[in-house]
Amino acid sequence: xxxxxxxxxxxxxxxxxxxxxxxxxxxxxxxxxxxxxxxxxxxxxxxxxxxxxxxxxxxxxxxxxxxxxxxxxxxxxxxxxxxxxxxxxxxxxxxxxxxxxxxxxxxxxxxxxxxxxxxxxxxxxxxxxxxxxxxxxxxxxxxxxxxxxxxxxxxxxxxxxxxxxxxxxxxxxxxxxxxxxxxxxxxxxxxxxxxxxxxxxxxxxxxxxxxxxxxxxxxxxxxxxxxxxxxxxxxxxxxxxxxxxxxxxxxxxxxxxxxxxxxxxxxxxxxxxxxxxxxxxxxxxxxxxxxxxxxxxxxxxxxxxxxxxxxxxxxxxxxxxxxx
Numbered sequence: 001x002x003x004x005x006x007x008x009x010x011x012x013x014x015x016x017x018x019x020x021x022x023x024x025x026x027x028x029x030x031x032x033x034x035x036x037x038x039x040x041x042x043x044x045x046x047x048x049x050x051x052x053x054x055x056x057x058x059x060x061x062x063x064x065x066x067x068x069x070x071x072x073x074x075x076x077x078x079x080x081x082x083x084x085x086x087x088x089x090x091x092x093x094x095x096x097x098x099x100x101x102x103x104x105x106x107x108x109x110x111x112x113x114x115x116x117x118x119x120x121x122x123x124x125x126x127x128x129x130x131x132x133x134x135x136x137x138x139x140x141x142x143x144x145x146x147x148x149x150x151x152x153x154x155x156x157x158x159x160x161x162x163x164x165x166x167x168x169x170x171x172x173x174x175x176x177x178x179x180x181x182x183x184x185x186x187x188x189x190x191x192x193x194x195x196x197x198x199x200x201x202x203x204x205x206x207x208x209x210x211x212x213x214x215x216x217x218x219x220x221x222x223x224x225x226x227x228x229x230x231x232x233x234x235x236x237x238x239x240x241x242x243x244x245x246x247x248x249x250x251x252x253x254x255x256x257x258x259x260x261x262x263x264x265x266x267x268x269x270x271x272x273x274x275x276x277x278x279x280x281x282x283x284x285x286x287x288x289x290x291x292x293x294x295x296x297x298x299x300x301x302x303x304x305x306x307x308x309x310x311x312x313x314x315x316x317x318x319x320x321x322x323x324x
Contacts, residue, residue, distance in 0.1 A: 001025045001026070001061040001062055001212070002025075002026045002028070002059060002060050002061045002062075003020060003025050003026065003027055003028070003060070003061060003062045003063070003064060003212075004028045004029075004030065004048075004057065004060050004062075004063045004064070004106075005017065005027060005028070005029050005030070005063075005064045005065075005066065006029075006030045006063075006064070006065050006066055006067035006091055006095070007065070007066030007067035007068065007112070008027075008029035008030075008031065008037065008041060008045070008066070009029075009031065009036065009037050009040045009041065010066055010067075011166060011168055011170070011171045011172050011201070012066055012163075012166065012201070012204055012205070012208075013029075013066050014040065014041075014170070015168065015201050015202075015204075015205050016064070016066075016204075016205045016208055017029070017041055017045060019205055019209065020209075021044050021045070023209075026046070027044070027045050027046065028045070028046040028047070028048055028060075029041060029045050029046070029047055029048070030048045030050065030051060030067075030091075031047055031048070031049065031050075032049070032050065034047045034049050051091075051094045051095070051098065054098055055098075055101065056098055056101040056102040056103070057095075057098045057099055057101075057102045057105060057106055058102045058103055058104050058105075059104070060102075060105075060106045061106055061107060061108075062106050062107060062108045062109075062110070062212055063095055063099065063106050063108070063109045063110070063111075064110045064208065065091065065092055065095055065109065065110065065111040065112055065148065066112050067087065067088065067091045067092075067112070068084070068087050068088040068091075068112060069083050069084050069087040069088075071084055071114070071116070071137075076136065081136065081140075084140060085140050085143070088112070088140065088144045089143060089144060089147055092111060092144060092147045092148050093147050095109065095111075095151070096109075096147060096148065096150045096151045099151040099156055100150070100151060100153075104155075105151075105153070105155050105156045106156055107155065107156060107157070108156065108157050108158075108159065108211070108212065109148060109151045109156060109157075109158045109159070110158075110159045110161065110208060110211055110212070111144070111145070111148035111158065111159070111160055111161065112144070112160075112161050112163065113141045113144055113145050113148075113160045113161055113162045113163070113219065114137065114141055114162060114163050114164075115162050115163065115164045115197050115221060115223065116137030116138065116140070116141055117132055117137070117138055117141035117142060117145070117162050117219075118130060118132045118133065118138065119132050119133030119134065119135040119137060119138045120133055120135065126221075127221070128162070128218070128219050128220065128221055141162070145160050145219065148160060152217070157215065157216070157217040158217055158218075159211045159216060159217055159218065159220060160218065160219040160220065161207075161208070161220060161222050162219050162220060162221045162222060163199065163204065163222040163223075164196075164197035164198055164199050164221070164222060164223035164224075164227075165196055165197060165198045165199070166198075166199055166200075166201055166204055167198055167199070167200050167201060168200075168201035169201075172201075177237060178241075181234075181237050181238060181241055181243055181245065182241060182243065183243075184238075184243045184244050185247055186234055186237065186238055186243065186245045186247065187234055187238075187245050187246050187247035187248045187249060188230050188231040188234045188235075188245075188248050188249070189230050189234075189248075189249045190230075190248075190249070190250065191231075192229060192230045192231025192232075192234065192248070193229055193230070193231065194229065194230050195227045195228070195229055195230070196227060196228050196229070196230055196233050197221075197223040197224075197227045198223065198224055198227065198228065198233075199222055199223050199224050200224070203224070204222055207220070207222050
């Protein structure tokens with residue numbers, strides 16, 4: 001397949017593109033910085049500096065839209081909110097315009113979104129059918145998805161990736177958490193009761209490959225079916241690094257530091273990949289391991305954190321679908 005990708009130098013793109021190349025696909029990455037993209041992605045990838053020179057996407061089989069400024073890196077000032085929105089909405093609108101201008105459009109647009117679409121719905125399990133809570137992350141994602149869906153036709157299906165927290169060895173949440181945890185300064189945030197709707201990077205990539213091949217459309221919660229509470233996640237990470245994880249960070253401190261963007265770390269609701277599971281997709285790294293006393297206290301990466309964290313050697317990841 002001839003595949004066009006935006007956001008190719010981001011966390012997901014860096015893992016997805018080598019897999020696609022190994023499968024024999026031709027990859028074109030849309031980038032603002034071709035020099036940086038070339039150094040990150042290598043010579044096998046074709047680069048477009050933006051989309052201004054493109055009048056259509058004839059000859060393109062699929063589009064994977066992963067572009068967007070990281071959502072939790074900065075305090076959500078009015079200006080930052082605008083950057084978060086426009087970095088997603090504008091590129092998506094340009095892709096949709098090119099798809100709709102094509103005589104032979106791509107057969108699929110796989111477009112990013114996030115589980116933030118649902119907002120904070122309290123202590124409930126959220127599936128793709130759940131009505132959302134109207135807050136900033138919902139407004140951002142809902143508009144993002146609405147723009148992407150304008151490409152939908154009898155020739156082009158649209159799949160929406162409502163992605164949770166991606167666990168990867170080279171960035172994302174682990175990249176931010178590891179430094180304090182390695183110094184024994186880590187711990188839960190607030191009550192620790194809030195859920196982390198997570199997905200391993202390998203399963204995220206496999207999910208995108210699966211959507212490329214299947215005649216499916218609509219939103220998909222890209223999360224493990226077994227979320228973990230923040231307190232369990234923190235204790236597991238500390239245990240795996242042989243460090244204490246007892247320095248609880250007050251929720252008020254997070255709110256003062258990050259303002260409205262703190263909701264991404266302290267919201268309570270979790271998400272379930274109901275639609276993906278019903279359609280036949282199985283993630284491989286999904287379960288907790290049983291700890292002492294039969295308590296599901298350790299996530300799968302208790303045994304595998306040494307693979308996930310740079311500079312730490314150890315056990316190979318378990319790939320079995322464990323059923324207790």
